[in-house]
Amino acid sequence: MGYSLSKIANELGLSKATVSLILSGKARQARISEELEQNVKEFCRKVNYVPNIHAQRINQRYVKTIGLLIDRRVKIDSDNPFSDPNISGITGGIVLAAEAVDFRVSIQLYKPEMNENKVFNWLRNHEIDGLIYYGLNIPNEWRKIFIEEERHIVGICIEPDNKIASVNINNFEITQKLTRYLIEQGRKNFLYVAGIQGSYVAEERQKGFMSALKEYNLGFQRDNLIVADYSETIAEEKILNIAPQVDAIVCANDDMAIGVLKALKKMNIDVPEKIAVAGADNIIVGGYFSPSLTTFDNKPRELGEAAFNCLLKMIKGGKPANTIIPSELIIREST
Numbered sequence: 001m002g003y004s005l006s007k008i009a010n011e012l013g014l015s016k017a018t019v020s021l022i023l024s025g026k027a028r029q030a031r032i033s034e035e036l037e038q039n040v041k042e043f044c045r046k047v048n049y050v051p052n053i054h055a056q057r058i059n060q061r062y063v064k065t066i067g068l069l070i071d072r073r074v075k076i077d078s079d080n081p082f083s084d085p086n087i088s089g090i091t092g093g094i095v096l097a098a099e100a101v102d103f104r105v106s107i108q109l110y111k112p113e114m115n116e117n118k119v120f121n122w123l124r125n126h127e128i129d130g131l132i133y134y135g136l137n138i139p140n141e142w143r144k145i146f147i148e149e150e151r152h153i154v155g156i157c158i159e160p161d162n163k164i165a166s167v168n169i170n171n172f173e174i175t176q177k178l179t180r181y182l183i184e185q186g187r188k189n190f191l192y193v194a195g196i197q198g199s200y201v202a203e204e205r206q207k208g209f210m211s212a213l214k215e216y217n218l219g220f221q222r223d224n225l226i227v228a229d230y231s232e233t234i235a236e237e238k239i240l241n242i243a244p245q246v247d248a249i250v251c252a253n254d255d256m257a258i259g260v261l262k263a264l265k266k267m268n269i270d271v272p273e274k275i276a277v278a279g280a281d282n283i284i285v286g287g288y289f290s291p292s293l294t295t296f297d298n299k300p301r302e303l304g305e306a307a308f309n310c311l312l313k314m315i316k317g318g319k320p321a322n323t324i325i326p327s328e329l330i331i332r333e334s335t
Contacts, residue, residue: 003049012043023051065104066311067128068094069119071135072109073196077231077255081109085283086300090134090156093304101312103129110135116142123151130311132156136199138164152314154307159200165320167307171201174296174327175208176215178278179250182335183216187248187276191224193235193260195252202230205252205280228256235259243267247275248335254279254286254295261289261334276335291333299325 005023009016019040021030027037043049068091075084082088091107098105106128108118119142122128130152137158138146146153147163154165179190192209195202206225213220224246228235235251236259251257257279264271271277271291279286279295286293306323314320 003047008044008049012040062129062315063126064102065106065128066098066308067122067131068105068107069110069131069133070107072111074135074230076229077233086281086298087134089300090304093301094132094308097305097308120145129315132307132311133158136196152311154311156303156307157201160322163320165310165314165322167303167310167323167325169299169303169325169327171204172208174329175205175280176212178296178329179209179212181329182248182250182276182278183212183218185276185335188218189246189248190220191244191246191249193249193251193256194225194227195230197227202252209250228259230255232256232259236263239263240266244275249275249277251279254281254283254293257293258286258289272333272335278335282330287332294330294332294335296327296329299327
């Protein structure tokens with residue numbers, strides 16, 4: 001039969017608390033002599049005793065690990081979500097910010113059909129100190145449980161509220177500004193390519209676009225709004241099917257804008273002479289595409305860093321907060 005903490009304490013004539021403090025690296029803090037510390041460690045080596053790491057975690061205030069839950073639905077064109085520049089940039093921002101304060105990051109992928117206990121037990125078993133979620137809105141039932149259990153949660157690109165912290169760019173304002181720019185360039189007849197329905201970011205960008213049209217008293221036909229789920233392939237197919245009779249196309253992300261540019265090229269429609277095209281997110285390939293793509297920056301690294309820093313404040317006793325990171329327009333050849 002193997003050795004337990006109690007058996008080791010009994011054989012050495014010590015309390016369980018003393019042995020536990022030594023094995024968890026707290027001998028100096030507890031003023032335990034170095035000689036006793038070495039005796040206990042040597043005995044444990046002889047009997048091949050390995051401390052119960054899970055039990056140690058439960059008793060620690062911090063485990064210095066945070067969870068990152070990534071929603072696979074934001075990248076439907078690939079089975080590898082990390083091929084998405086936003087996901088890789090956000091993940092990089094989180095990991096770099098965590099590394100700077102000696103925290104680790106544990107990553108899981110989210111799908112609506114997944115067993116929710118994979119996430120709840122992550123927190124309840126104290127494997128992580130808090131959770132960052134990136135994707136579409138957090139399920140309402142999850143929100144209720146997170147709030148009831150007073151968990152430390154930060155959502156990137158989710159709808160802000162006063163119970164769960166969020167981090168976003170100024171999606172409404174920057175899309176409004178982009179659309180104003182196109183109108184002031186003389187564009188009057190618009191088509192809008194929308195992102196995934198139910199996405200807070202997609203909704204805010206669409207509202208910003210519509211707000212600018214209303215501000216300039218420009219009409220908008222509902223037939224000129226198509227939904228392409230942030231997908232380059234879907235956007236290209238839909239544009240080829242409708243052969244748009246407009247002078248500007250605004251897309252809710254750069255992937256769809258590139259799909260639009262590819263479709264217009266196949267139809268021999270000049271960009272920007274006949275139709276101006278704009279995207280959103282500022283992915284790297286947009287700057288090298290021909291014509292290069294007008295867009296705005298989604299600030300993925302900054303989103304990740306801000307989310308981690310917000311979560312860290314909450315772990316240390318702070319309140320949930322909603323953060324907005326200002327974006328900026330990037331004007332290129334496509335407009």
